[in-house]
Amino acid sequence: MSKAYDLEERLISFAADVVLVFDKPAKTYASKYYAEQLIRSSGSVSLNFSEFAGAGTEKDKINKLRIALKEIKECNNNLRIQLKAGLGDVKYLKKLQDEAEQIVRILVAIINKR
Template structure:
């Protein structure tokens, strides 16, 4: 039975949404640079989430979750640059930016919870 809420699948879907954005970017120096950054920063959370699931300790788990949050924040900045330039229409970017914000909140809360569980 598939879980209703699967964070790994959500992160993979996020990567695919980012890919759709990357493929629509114009062929300019800035857009190509941002596209490269987006490829790295948006794929990293899904890959690191897989690693976090087999963390060797609570401290290792928190570290991996912090890496995920860092990469999601980098992705957010890239999306904001694309919006501010503007390299694409807002209607293409805003749903993905919203998903990014939700993922940021989920991982920030997970880190907070994991840290508080360490002190118990």
């Protein structure tokens, strides 16, 4: 199994974990708003990374990686907002935030090596 495949599976798992945590009726407008946005951005990370693997040119590959990086940073900021606003279970939010931060570091390392 290649490293790219391992990261792809990790990104899929992150997006799926977000769905599992947030796919329930929201209690407030804010919790619904941030949950929906987090589901979209976490899925986008995974989808753009999979496009990176199939991109034809190096420029296109870097572009897909940068989009994935932008989206995972959005996930991280979203989770920080939810934590500060008390919009969810702290344990699950912190677990997702930790994973998002690790993914940011991984994507930055991949981009810097290219």
